[in-house]
């Protein structure tokens with residue numbers, strides 16, 4: 001588990017910092033500019049959500065922070081350290097699940113705990129709790145190929161929640177979940193975030209989900225991704241996700257975000 005200093009961040013630096021970052025890919029048709037001079041900071045214990053049209057470059061930004069894509073220009077740092085490979089204390093939940101096919105549900109979740117160096121006696125309790133939370137207890141010994149898409153997503157989420165890294169990069173983590181599980185997961189993520197003070201950078205196409213979870217929502221343009229708006233969400237915490245939806249302030253935030261998304265293709269889940 002992360003130490004208190006790791007949770008606070010070194011020297012008060014933002015947990016995540018992007019300064020004028022551009023990323024492009026080499027393709028058959030030449031260089032494709034995907035991220036165009038993006039600057040953003042995620043503070044300690046801050047929950048920041050990215051929204052923007054499909055294909056604009058959101059996953060690319062997360063991958064760059066995780067050290068999986070190199071920035072063409074600009075600087076990315078995590079806890080004040082320049083990123084030039086996967087940083088420590090960072091957890092990544094990919095848009096496509098990356099479960100290990102030769103491990104069971106339990107085994108896939110345990111990988112996170114092994115990485116965090118949790119002794120095996122404690123792992124057993126933690127895994128049992130997570131399996132209950134994720135409604136996967138019955139399938140603890142199933143292999144990924146025997147699960148539905150939503151179940152696989154829940155296992156990926158379990159792997160990350162087990163590890164509880166100081167920085168969580170989450171790429172549409174609830175995208176494939178049914179409404180009920182999504183509500184439970186949202187509540188659980190907020191509970192963990194509120195008690196453990198992690199920094200979260202979260203991508204979604206669900207504007208209501210963005211407002212319900214975030215301290216700030218950053219809206220991106222179509223590719224190449226540029227920040228077109230920033231919305232600070234001043235709704236009291238802890239938040240009750242169900243009650244929120246009937247709060248006029250909540251509706252005002254979602255409308256304002258829709259407006260700044262502009263008349264590009266409406267984003268859908």
Ligand SMILES: Nc1ncnc2c1ncn2[C@@H]1O[C@H](COP(=O)(O)OP(=O)(O)OP(=O)(O)O)[C@@H](O)[C@H]1O
Pocket residue numbers: 025026027032034052053054055056057058059060061095223
């Ligand atoms: N490895 C790659 N090589 C070449 N082009 C890529 C690669 N990965 C992504 N792209 C291109 O970069 C652009 C942005 O992709 P990215 O996955 O970052 O978008 P996104 O905003 O996450 O979209 P979505 O909301 O659909 O997940 C797209 O045009 C995509 O085709």
Ligand SMILES: [Mg+2]
Pocket residue numbers: 058059060095171
């Ligand atoms: Mg994506």
